[in-house]
Amino acid sequence: MARFSGILSHMKIGFDARMFGPATGGGGLGRYVEQIASRLHAADQEGSYAFFLKPEHADALPGARRFVTDIHWYGWKEQVLLPRLLDQGEFDLLHFPHWNVPLFLKTPFVVTVHDLILLDEPASSKASTRHPIMFWLKYAAFRLVLSHAVRASRHIIAVSEHTKQAILRRFPEVPASKITVILEGLSPLPAADGPALAPRPYLLSVGNAYPHKNLDGLLRAFRLAAQALPGTHLVLAGRTDAFRRRLQASPEALALGERLVWVDDPTDAQLSTLYRDATGYVFPSRLEGFGLPPLEAMAAGVPVASSNAGSLPEVLGNAAVFFDPNDERAMATAMEALVNDQSLRTTLIARGQENLRRFSWDRAAAQTAEVYRNTLR
DSSP states (O other), X not given: OOOOSOOOTTOOEEEEOTTOSHHHHTSHHHHHHHHHHHHHHHTOSSOOEEEEEOGGGTTSSTTSEEEEOOOOTXXXXXXXXXXXXXXXXXXXXXXXXXXXXXXXXXXXXXXXXOOOHHHXXXXXGGGOSSOHHHHHHHHHHHHHHHHHHXXXXXXXXXXXXXXXXXXXXXXXXXXXXXXXXXXXXXXXXOOOOSOOSSOSSEEEEESOOOGGGOHHHHHHHHHHHGGGSTTOEEEEEEOOSHHHHHXXXXXXXXXXXXXXXXXXXXXXXXXXXXXXXXXXXXEOOSOOSSOOHHHHHHHTTOOEXXXXXXXXXXXXXXXXXXXOTTOHHHHHHHHHHHXXXXXXXXXXXXXXXXXXXGOOHHHHHHHHHHHHHHHHO
C-alpha cells in the first residue's frame, strides 16, 4: 500500500466509515469505504483522521482514531443522533462516502457521489418491495437528503465523468469547479483455488437484482441466444434479497430451466472461482455510476460484453463489446460473439489488461486527500 505525502497538519478530518467492507456496505460502496479509509489511515503521520465505524468493524483500521457507533444508515437516528455525535468532534472537515448526510449537520463536509440512480432511474411502486405509500414517502425523504448533500457540501467527489455530468444536469446551480472526478480502484480478489461452482461453459453476471440492473432483460436475451450457444449456461451471482427472489420466480427465469444457475451470496473466494471458469462476462445494467464487476472480470482474463449506458463506455473503454440494454436482440448477439468469435475474445482480453492500468486505489486515496487540502485552504 503506497504512502502519499501532504497530510493536513493540525487539521482534524472525520470519515464516515460505517459502511466499511463489501459485506456491510452492500458490495461496491462498502469496498470503496474500506479501500479509501485504509489508505488514508496508512498515510496518516499526524493523527489527522478519525473514523466512525459500526460495532462489527470496531477492530478495523488498527491504530487509527476510531469511534464506534451503532447508528445505521438511512434511518431516523442517522438524521437526529449522528449529527450530534459528529459535531461534538469539532472536526475541520467530514467526508461522507455516500449521499446519506444528516440534514442538520453543522460541520463542513465533502461527499462522494457514486451515481444519481435514485433520480435518473424513475422509481415506481412496482420496483419496490414496500407498500406504494410507504415507498413514495421514503423515496421523497431520500431525494431530500441527496439534494441537501449535493447543495450543502463544500466539495463533491464523483467516481466518473458520467456521474459529474449527471450532477451538473440535475443541479445546474452547482458549479463544475465544485466537483472532482476520482476514479475508483480495483481490489484484487483471493486466488481462485476452489472447485467449479457451475457447469461449464457459462456466461457470468455478478451483482444485485435491483430493477436498473436489467437482469430480467438479460434472461430474455439469453433465451434468444440459447440456440446459437448449445451447452452454454448463464450464471447469476449476487446477494439474496426480495428482488433476487422475485427474479428467481419470474417466468423469464423458469423458462431457462437448468441452463440458468444461481450462486447466492458468493464470498470473494467464490467470485474468484466464478471469474476463473467463466467463458465470458455480461453486464446488462441500464444505469451505472462506475461499474466494478466487469473490471474484475477483465482482471481475471475474461472477455466482457456490456451495456452502453451510464458510465460504462467511460470505464470500460475499448475493452468490451457494447450493446443497447433495451435491445435484447443486440444483447443476445453480443453474447453469441463473446462465446463464438475467438478473434474477438483474444482482442478483448488483451485490451482489458491494458484498461485496468487506469484504476488504482492508491491514486484514488491520494487524490481524495488532495481534495481535503484544497477544500480547507
